[in-house]
Amino acid sequence: MLDFLSERIKRIEYPIRKYSPLALELEAKGEKILYLNIGDPLKYDFRPPEYLVEYACEVMRENKNFYSNSQGIKELREAIAYKEKTWNGVEIPPKNIYVTIGVSEAINLVYMTLLNEGDEVLIPDPSYPLYIGYADVYGAKKVFYKMDEENGWNPDTDDIRKKISNKTKLIVVNNPNNPTGSLYSEKALREVLDIAAEHKIPVVSDEIYDAIVYEGTFKSLASIAPDDVMVIGLNGFSKTYLVTGWRLGYIYLKGPEKSVEAIGKSILKGQMARLSATTPLQYALARALREKPRHLADLRRKLDERRRFMVKRLNEIDGIRVVAEPRAAFYVFPRIEVGIDDEEFTKRLLIEEKVFVVYGSGFGPNGKNHIRLVFLPPVEVMEEALDRIERFIKMLKS
Ligand SMILES: Cc1ncc(COP(=O)(O)O)c(C=O)c1O
Incomplete structure (x- = not known):
């Protein structure tokens, strides 16, 4: 049946x-x-901010309604580089930024690029469910590491350390966190980076809530990562620009040059297969990111x-x-x-x-x-x- x-x-x-x-x-x-x-x-x-909606109408009337290049329009990648630098202190050249159909697609692309069947991915427990669901789709093994409720839902880095094996291909971090609303301490982030450096494992850092913080200070993982750690930053516009239905996000790569190049090329191959993200809304956001948020x-x-x-x-x-x-x-x-x-x-x-x-x-x-x-x-x-x-x-x- x-x-x-x-x-x-x-x-x-x-x-x-x-x-x-x-x-x-x-x-x-x-x-x-x-x-x-x-x-x-x-x-x-x-x-969403009124000016953003205005820009969207404007660019559609300018007939920016075509397929764009698969990596994302240059104007938006430049604007994202500016945003990451001014908001989060992360310096990324636009060539290492990949515009995606929401962070949802970014998660899919990253897993598609880095995980073979039987590989292990270290996922926070609890975690945003797509990190779990796509591991199952790609036949990767989900290895959960503990998030400690008694410690403000911070990652238990000893547990991460214990669960590293020679099959671990990726460590997932999500800060600020969904579903717990936690903000990771800098100490926890540095410990994750130490583990990643020691075992040469790339870290995915999903920071889609980077500007929605009420207590404490948000630190972007890439802003404190040593040059030899491969950081795959994920972020988007759904939450901070209030455009969940526009479906736009991005991946950025920071780390050893050879890895950045190889991962970037492969992500782009995956992106070509789906042509492009929504073009007019990329232009609208590129204009909007020039304004003070x-x-x-x-x-x-x-x-x-x-x-x-x-x-x-x-x-x-x-x-x-x-x-x-x-x-x-x-x-x-x-x-x-x-x-x-x-x-x-x-x-x-x-x-x-x-x-x-x-x-x-x-x-x-x-x-x-x-x-x-x-x-x-x-x-x-x-x-x-x-x-x-x-x-x-x-x-x-x-
Ligand atoms: C942690 C996290 N990552 C990714 C997403 C997906 O966001 P997008 O709308 O950019 O696909 C969400 C949405 O709730 C989320 O909470």
Whole structure:
């Protein structure tokens, strides 16, 4: 039965959207769902900076509607080089920057380029699910390393060290972090770099939330990496420019010249096979990145208010505990003690209270007994959702 389906497609899962069909079914029956599952600010009261939308209209009228080159237009790669230098202190020549269809495609391209079947990839536990899903697609072995909840969800670098083998091909870092909202300490980043240098293993650093930080200081991994460590930086515009639907991101390469060249050439081969990323929106962003990103202060202020409300209200609920408060991004990853497992909790919460959150074990084994919520909606919406969660837990415990 169904033997026409590939083994590969059976292996991929994306837990953040697993129950979306169920939510749609409930909506079709007239139910109103409170969505706290998706990291998309545009679903709530956020809009991209007005000038960016203007540029998009402008370039489309200028008929920049063609296929662009596969690596990404020069203007945008130059603008990204400027952004990385001024925001994150990372100096990358535009020739080592690759524009992608979101960071999602970047993850796919990097895995496609570097992982053979049976190779091992060290993934944070919990992790953004695509790092898990694409490992399964490419037949690589996922080796989870512990993120330490008691230490602000920082990576347990001793655990990374223990799990390195002669098959380890890649170490994944995601800072600021999804799903935990953590900001890595510089000490942890330096330890990861030491391990990478010692074993000559490239490090992927996904920094898509680089400017969404409320407490502490963000350090880009590439900004402190020694020259002999191969850093594959991933970043994008979905979150900081509030254009999730534009699907634009980038990869940059920094490290030993020969590795940079070889990896770059191979990534470009993968990019050629999908022609190009959206051309007009690349031009729009290239123009926008010349402006000062004034919208960010407002974005952080608004989100910080919501973060504080979310954490405070969650901690008032008996059965939920935020052990490590989020310091960045827009997720909180509390522990639940409710007598049922996290996936059943999530499913029943959706059916019985019409509140949509994500089950923690979808982000890796260490996510068990946790849930992920976004603090993107206005306070009134979060208030309603959290009242319903409280009622649901009381019912479970009675
Ligand atoms: C850590 C992380 N990486 C990558 C992505 C994918 O982003 P994009 O919209 O650029 O594909 C997300 C989206 O939520 C994310 O949280």
